[in-house]
Amino acid sequence: MTVYRKAMREGAIRATDPVPDCLLQLGLLVPAGTGDESLVAVPPDVAAAVASGPIEASISAQQWALSLLRGAIGSATETYRSHVREAEIPVRLIRGRDVITELIHAAATNCAQELIVALPGGLRHMDGIGNIAPIYPEVAKRGVRQRTLHQHTARTHGPTMQFIDAHAAAGVEFRMIDEVFNQLVVIDRSIAFVPDQRDESTSTALLIEHPGLIHYLASGFDDVWIRAERVDQISVHNRPATATVRHSILRLLVDGRTDQVIARRLGLSPRTVANHIKAVADEFGSRSRAQLGYQLASFDVLATRNGCDSDEPHSCSRSTAAAER
Incomplete structure (x- = not known):
């Protein structure tokens, strides 16, 4: 300087x-x-103005080019989004039980390879996806493989068991498990229907055509299917349906679930759940829900299904006494 x-x-x-x-x-x-x-x-300010002039001009030119680029991309983006909305909607919200049923039946008419269904509580709990019972004979005529999952609680519902007996003879495969994820219908692994659980009115469903989502749902079904029991094997074991239901209720009780959650998981009404819990609490002489849960866990009553595998009164109490001995 x-x-x-x-x-x-x-x-x-x-x-x-x-x-x-x-x-x-x-x-x-x-x-x-x-x-x-x-x-x-x-003067420094004059020197700065002269030196920065070309740089500022270059920046202005770049900003103008950037503005033009963003405008062009913005127009293309809106066109793309409009096309996707009109031509390909991988997940759609369907309202109205009759509309849901009609769409499932329409999709089933083109079913050529596989139909998989999960109905936790049996035919009595189909509100979320409508009445799908009529599609079974239609699909069976085409020799399509049909697999249906129910929870063990469905064994206490006469119409569901009659439905199983009628369609098992036609080749439909039925299995049961303690708990099943919510209602599900998948047709040829190309279209799926599930209830919209955000809506408690049970009159809305999601129609899914996204391959990734359908693969995820079908894979989850397959995993549960492997662990589930064939209905004919359950009959051979002659396991009392009421005892199986009670065992599932008590297991969830010990896990800390409320009556409402247990009812939803097992496809039962909250009153039925409360009645089962009260019956067992009376057998144990429990004065509270917490005490009953503690007794069940302490005596390891639920370690095996034999712990409460009887419809006879005091079956859980006798199991507890044996555990104490």
Whole structure:
């Protein structure tokens, strides 16, 4: 800066004097234009304006190009979204029980390979996906493989068991398990229907056509199917339906579930759940729900299904006494 101060003080300096390159590059020293190769000092703000001009012009040009690019992409994005909305909606919300039933029946008419269904509580709990019972004989005529999962609680529902007996003879496969994820219908692994659990009115469903989602749902069904029991094997074991239901209720009770959650998981009414719990509490002489849960866990009554595998009174109590011995 010494040279710059000298130029400012004397008005000009000779170009032959030692001059730092930075002063020339920044435009703080420029030729005087008098023909004697002298250099004069330039005010910093003027030098800054001259040096930054090309940079600002370049920035403005880039900003303008960016604005044009964003505008073009924005137009294309809106066109794309509009096309997706109109041409391909992988998940759609369906309202109205009759509409849901009609759509399932229409999709089933084209079923050519596989129909998988999960109805936790049997035919009595089909509100979320409508009445699908009529599609079974139609699909069976075409030799399509049909698999249906119920919970063990469905064994206490006469119409469901009659339905199973009628269609098992036609080749439909039925299995049961303690708990099943919610209602599900998958047709040829290309279209699926599930209830919309956000709506408690049980009159809305989701129609799913996204391959990834359908694969996820079908894979979950397959995992449960492997662990489930064939209905004919359950009959051979002659396991009392009431005892199986009670065992499932008590297991969830020990896990800390409320009556409402247990009822929803097992496809029962909250009153039925409460009645089962009260019956067992009376057998144990429990004064509270917490005490009953503690007794069941302490005596390991639920370690095996034999712990309460009887419809006879006091079956759980006798199991407890045996455990104490």
